[in-house]
Amino acid sequence: MNVAVTLSPPNTLHARGHVRSMSDAGFDSPRAASVASVATPQDRRPKKSSSTCATCRHRKVRCNGVRPMCSNCQRLGFPCSYDEADADAWHVALPRRRVKQACLTCHSRKARCSGHLPSCERCSSLGLDCVYRPTKRIKTSSRPQGSMRSPAARSIDSDSHDAHDDSDRAMSDPASTPASYGHDGPSPDESFDSLIRRTFEKFFHHIHHIPVFSFLHRASLMEQYYAGKVDKALLLALVGITSCLTTMGPGIREYGDGCIDEAESLIFADYTIPSTIKVQALVLIIKHRILCNKFPSAFMLFSIASRFAAALRLNHHSPNLCFLAQESRRRLMWSLYCIDAGISGGFAEFSLWRADRINVGLPCNERNFEFDLSKPTEKLVPDPDDPEQPRSEDIGSLALHVRILHIRQKIIEFTKTALIGRNINAVELQSRVLGLHQELEDFAYRMPASFQFSENSMRLRAYSPRICVFVMIHIWWRQCYCDLYRLAMTGFRDALPLQTLESLDQSFLDHCQRQCVEHSVAMADIFKCMEKLHARPIADLDLAICAFQCARTLHYAYRLDAVKFGLVTETVREQSKACLKVIQQCCRGPAAAGVQADLERLINSGLGAVDTSSPVLEAQSSTQGRTAYPQHPVLKNIRVGEEPSVIHTPARLSNGSGTRPDVYSSTSPGMATLSPTMLPDAWMSTPQKAFETNMGSNGEGSSAVLTSTELNNAYEDALKGLSLANGLDHAMGVMDLSTMWAPTSEWMAPEFANGAGV
Structure with a gap:
């Protein structure tokens, strides 16, 4: 020891x-x-003099020991003492440098919060909604009742100390913070700002390359967001569409569905003031409705988006804006056009945008748009005196996508006209078919070499986000041939009546049938190539519908005459499975799941069964004597109410059985419910998105004007709506607003009652 x-x-x-x-x-x-x-x-060793002043020791911070006053005390204006004799008894009332809790707004912006109740100094000065996150001791919100709250703010009220209640509320309340979502979703402490940043990252990495979503300019959007100038409706729409197409964690998809509903409500609450931002948000909302099988909602919302676009003159040049703003508007307009081509489904009376009404150039390539490199682009419909030459290599993929959809719109309108024609001239029909065939050949001939399809071109794009639009260009090109030539597929539900086919030349019929089968096989080969290269981009519902039609055509051709078309049982099965696999790997949402389920049933039924009961694409039981007007697929789900004082002429649509049921019946007192369907037909391209929200400051009105910056921004003048005070007369070409908006009896004129106008 x-x-x-x-x-x-x-x-x-x-x-x-x-x-x-x-x-x-x-x-x-x-x-x-x-x-x-x-x-x-x-x-005991002699005690050294302390190198930490009493103030820093009391505050529990590092002290540099400079005498007579340390740097901390000098910077903060505190008394500084190194007297250890009085250190234990020395208590000074130091001012608190940090508040106990910052409000949500200051916390998300990483700004200093005063911590005052009911509103901190920063929120009071900026006119923002100030909300504090409740703790276990404070269960009530500090915000005054009756004020408007953003989803991020209302998420505070949804926090619960019971994890089960918190999770249930997060799944059902779109305004609640999605708590208890696990490590992939936002944690209870994750702010709405953090969720938005994750949404931006997911959207621009996985979704932005889908053609109808390409109107958003990332740098411009991020700049506006960090400046606090992005309207919450657009943010909510982005959360909704991103959560639908990507995996953001458990419960986020349900949360996104609520965000879409909230964004739609915000737009309708201020629908009298159109803006470019609202059109953008509407596009996202409409697309979400389509992906979730809510086609009637998308059908009606698209008309509002189109009216907004017409009022904003998106279909006309805007030379007073910077290039980024012009290009963003152009892309938005062409997104509406592509959506319209799908929603109209070949029925000209349902089309809201015709090519001759769009007076802007096609979208530029992605590099020019991303880096603000201004360059003129060609028109969709060239002038008669313009020579046709192979397109340059720097043409944008979006421009090619618009062109092929333009050709397809003409094809499906022709096929609808041919299906309802009672006295079809065989020579004229053959001439029209060959003319559309030549347009497709010219499209392929003028396509730049870098866009020509080959396994090598697929390999080079396999890991690029641009592979989605590249694949869809070639898928649509093949689908156009199938849409055109399946008129001659005897007995097919989309074929001409039997008596009409009998009047056509047999060699012409054989040519049409072979073309339809060959392009379906080529489409299946594209899907097999994607699987071989592990190319799995997130794609639109269009890809799922085209894949289903491809497999359906091959199955029908095999049953029709397998020997004639050179189809082998095992090959058709492999091709059908390739179609199914591309849907499973690339398509998201309930609508795509429905297509996948139908294709699985088709494959499981075998090649000998007849496809007559698909809930997605219902088959005709007979093609003989079919002269009834084809019914628009979306309208089958729409409930139509009567307005006898406004609607003077009853409209009729075919139910596919040869009769035409009344849609607007003057004798029926209730609602007319049309026969249900699940998805559009093969000729109908997926309706995409056309709804957009405002851009304001933390949910404030969209009339706020952005401050100018040294850099160009895609949102230049995007907040300038069409109120009476800021440019409605200029935007619509009307000089006297009082005469335009004054209620007069001319609204009851027959042309308005019959649906004239846009």
């Missing part, structure tokens, strides 16, 4: 060890205590 004392450092521990050694030797405790009292001051 004495040895241990000798080796110990000369401090109080040595003294205590010395006392213990004496006690072990038999000394009594009083004497040991006296010895210890003597040994302690002798062994």
